[in-house]
Amino acid sequence: MIFDRKNLNSNQLIEFYKKLLWPRLVEEKMLILLRQGRIGKWFSGIGQEAIAIGSTLAMNNDEYILPMHRNLGVFTARDIPLSRLMAQWQGKASGFTKGRDRSFHFGTQEYKIIGMISHLGPQLALADGIALADVLSNRKKATLVFTGEGATSEGDFHEALNIAAVWNLPVIFLIENNGYGLSTPVSEQYNCKYLVDKAIGYGMGGRRIDGNNILEVYHTVSELAASMRENPKPVLLECMTFRMRGHEEASGTKYVPQHLFDTWKEKDPIRNFENYLLSENILRPEWIPQMKKEFFSQIEAEIERVFTEPEIIPDMETEIRDMFKPYSFPTYPLPAAATNMRYIDAISDGLKQSMRKYDNLVIMGQDIAEYGGAFKITQGFVEEFGRQRVRNTPICESGVVGAAMGLAINGHKAVMEMQFADFATVGFNQIVNNLAKTHYRWEQAVDVVIRMPAGAGTGAGPFHSQTNEAWFTKTPGLKVVYPAFPADAKGLLMAAIDDPNPVMYFEHKYLYRSTSGDVPGGDYYVEIGKAKVIKEGTAASIITYGLGVHWAIEYAAKYPELSVEIIDLRSLQPWDKEAVEASAKKTGRALVLQEDTLTSGFGGEIAAHLAEHCFKYLDAPVMRCASLDTAIPMNKALEEQFLAKARLAETMEKLLNY
Structure with a gap:
């Protein structure tokens, strides 16, 4: 393994070594606790630390990173206290999710880390939305998102990369190619020689590097991030590594040939970097046991302190309340004089008024720009608000819902038009597992409205006529509205956009041009939840x-x-x-x-x-x-x-x- 320090001084290299060593020692302690029965589960990243540490150190601290469940080094390199992480793993009240979710399934705005959910792939589209918010706000930032080689088979991978490429978003899509998705080897996962070869199909740059070489990871990510801050465009980065332990400890490693372990043991990222530092007289041999002793003592103290923390006392009211970000319907001035208009025009008016009121509001959907949408609701919007805020999307509902959530995470409001409510099935996971559950899990508001043109009466058949509100009313964390009249169509839409929680806004296609009524002008709001x-x-x-x-x-x-x-x-x-x-x-x-x-x-x-x-x-x-x-x-x-x-x-x- 060849290390090139480039412009890094000796103190920085020693700091890199400490950052690399710390999560390894934490993991070794966690494996001991697992054998002792003091913890119940662990996803090990032993042997892959160089990717998490090197890439995190290469990013600015105010730039978002979206890691996976084997990336302890991302969290520790951002200096999250071990006691806080341990509380999260143990389901304590002082953890990031108050005992509501496991391992790294959380986010933290304080450290600009957005964790994954169990479904592989959705985090990739969130990175698109986060990066888009930076571009729209003229912030020169990059976003780093992790995925495994297994998740590259998911549709979310394709959708996220395609959106990023079409929109020139400053996202580094980092693939940790560790050889196995649980027990499925790469030979059964994809048929191309290297995953980075997929980059050319999206019209983006691609790199393939040694993921066990911390300096190669650091310098590569530093270079890519610096470039895209000035010239936004995505890059696919494949980091070659190996998973030295099971998918999680209970699954074991019997399915892995021994020769692979022997080969990759020689490529251990910590031992090789340590030998390099010793050979360059940057690190002295006697320092290593002293560092480990200090780290072990700190790890032991922080972990044991968390074990003594009291268990959570369940409170039903708290659990129900925390499904949504608190929001009180505000008092608005009396609306302007009413105008008679059709149901469809009332929706357009409510959307237009909201776009004028919130300059951080972005609307997205298929054909919504110059064409004005399938039903012409956004006709003329591009002329007033511009293509940056009125965005045509590729045909990829899951990716667009995820991008909308990413926008919300990074300080924007988002409205997505589902061309037909029936097509929500293609974005279902993002809606019911990401949008709906995020505030409950780690108190992040998801300021997203999904417009759902629904219903029968137009002879459109089985795939353009469903009214599928029941799919969502049973999902805690989603608000669902369904106006019947033009005034309510405007008022509920403006209220939904004002509300910081995810709202499914059903609008009936049959009523678009068949129903008219008086609609108040200007800002007009109808309180959600009132019949x-x-x-x-x-x-x-x-x-x-x-x-x-x-x-x-x-x-x-x-x-x-x-x-x-x-x-x-x-x-x-x-x-x-x-x-x-x-x-x-x-x-x-x-x-x-x-x-x-x-x-x-x-x-x-x-x-x-x-x-x-x-x-x-x-x-x-x-x-x-x-x-x-x-x-x-x-x-x-x-x-x-x-x-x-x-x-x-x-x-x-x-x-x-x-």
Whole structure:
């Protein structure tokens, strides 16, 4: 192994050695604790320390790094106290996630480190968003994100690299190629000679280096980061190394041929660097045991102190409260005079007003720039706000959701247009596991709104007509809104953008151009979580949302002799339990109407709540009216049969005659 110190002085080299030695000794202690049964799990990075240490030291302290679970050196090189890390690993209250997540599944703005989640790959797109925020703010910074060779097979890898290349983002995508993804060798993982060869397909630069040579890692990352700070563009960096222990300790290493261990043992990053420093008379032999003794003593003291910390006492209210960043609906001045406009124009107006109010707001989506989006909601936005803030995206929903989250992490607001709500499936993991859980895990606000054009009525068939709100209402950490009228469409959108938490904003495509109403001008906000009484009544309550509100109004107009009360939920998570209960108690009969399919739809939650909390006030069972438990057909007659509206009158008659 050949070391080139370049411009590093002897004191810096000794500091590098200390930084390299510290996580190795910590890991050796953790393996002892594991054998003693004092800890339950450990992902070892022994043999790979040079990558984490060298690359971290090459980055500026105010630049973000997104490591993996085998990168202890990233955290220690940023000088996070071992006691704090140990508290995290042990699930103590003083850890970064208050016992809510494991190992390195956390982030910290203080140290500019954003940890991974268990799903491989999503962190790569977050790096795109973080870097984009720096570019938009004219900050000359680079972002470093780690992945393993196994995760390069994930779609998230492709999407993140493609976005970074198309947008010229200053991201170093670092692949730790350690030979195995759990037990799967690289020969079964990819068929190219080197992973760095993939760089040319994205139109980005690529480097392949010895990941066990700390100076080669340091100088390479230093050079790449310095270049992209001045001339933003991404780079793929493949660092060759080897995993000397199992994927995690319980998995063992029997599947690895012994000759690989023998070969890579000779390439140990610490021993080789140590020998280099000794040969250059930079490090004296007698210093090494003294360093280790001091480190061992410090490690022992910090770890044992954490073991004595009290266990967490569960508090239900705290756990529920911490799912979201605290947010109080503010008092705004009275809105300007109202103008009659269509539902679609109200959405556009709310988005435009928010873009004017928040200069850190970025909207992203397929074809939303000059083309104006599939439904023309953002038509004219480029002319007013520019292409930097109104961004066409490649067709890669997961990558764009991740980029939106990265923007939020780095001080921006983001609105992503999902071209059709149906396509959220392609970004599902980022939504339900990253956006939704982040604040609960490490108190990071995720200021992202995802617009979801949803619903049937246009003969668009199974893949462009679903109303899939129930996929998200069951996910803690997401707010879900679903306006039925133009004024609410604007007010809820502006409220969602103002709210620092992730919001799924459902907008019904059928209502875009078929529904008009008076919409207040200027800034206008409708509080999330508040229902609205559309029509007073005494005989029965119809509790609904979205297109269902219009079905209910049409039904009430057709049967004026029936005193039907109509409740428009407007928000599904949180939803207005008090308003719904009050209506059910008042009328004694409740029908929950939803466009979604019957089984496991959100209406079932409302029906269950009323049965549990309002049973003694009801004169009939709570009934549901929903669409058929089939996919949505394209043919108009079949679609009309499918939709809940076809059975509304029949279900209401049954309810009223019970």
